[in-house]
Amino acid sequence: MRDVKDPKVRKAEIMEAALFLFAQKGYLNTTTQDIIDKVKISRGLLYYHFKNKEDILYCLVERYSEPLLQKLSTIAYEPNRSAMEKIKSFMEVTIISPDTITSEMIELQKTVDLEQNRYLMDRFSHNFTNKLIIYFTHIIEQGISEKAFHVGYPSETAAFLITGYVFVSNEIKTLPIDIEKSKAYIIAFQTLLARTLGADISFLPTESMKINIDFLNT
Structure with missing residues (x-):
């Protein structure tokens, strides 16, 4: 049968x-x-x-990115949290400890890092970033209504902040950067957030944390 x-x-x-x-x-x-x-x-x-092998890979990448997107969406639209609390949670979710990385994540990362898959990953990163911009825009708009943030163009500001965050973090994972250097990037982004939003944002990474804004938590 x-x-x-x-x-x-x-x-x-x-x-x-x-x-x-x-x-x-x-x-x-x-x-x-x-x-x-x-x-x-x-x-x-x-x-x-599936259309082809590349389509299978794209769907695998989407599957591994979904938990992160779900967490960020929940944070952005949580009705009982302030915008400041959401910003801090957003940062916490996108920063992890290396001991959470699985062998499957490592193997998939090796695959997507191939030069032949650059166009596919550019397409994915564009779609992924656009979703994050929507979430971050909502948080900024909430902060403005709460008079916690002082921003004239929330969606445009979110686009600059998130696109830069995603682009830089993707560059970082291709370079031999140690934990201390990674922490410096995190603190730099925190400083940029505080100055851009006109708010006192304080978030200090622990010794083992690193940026995790890319889809594979690696």
Whole structure:
């Protein structure tokens, strides 16, 4: 009898198989046929769920970014917290300890860092950043209404702050920067936030924390 599964379950199986093969054989050496053989499905079923191998990778990246986006969305729209509290929580969520990194995250990061995937990741980063800008704009607008922030153009200010934060953090993870240097970037962004928003924002990172604004928590 033909094995018929829920589309969400099948799609997840394909993604898990692809991630396993990317780690085992390398992304460039993995073919769609390899993935088909691993999951034991037809080619038509693979293409029902995904356009190609790149589409599978994009969906994997989205899956790993979703928990971070969910947390930031919850923070932004929490009705019982002040804008100042939300800013601090936003910073805390985007800064982590290295011991939370998993082997799957590391393997996926290696894949997305390939030069061949630059366009795909640029597209993802653009969409990811736009979502963060929406969340951050809401927080700034709340701060203005509470008279805690003094900003003339909340959405434009959020765009500059978040785009810079994402861009710089992505650059940092490609450079040999130690914890102390990473902390310096965090404190610099905190200072920039305080001056831009016209508010007293105080957040000091612990010894092991580093910026984690990119999708893989790495």
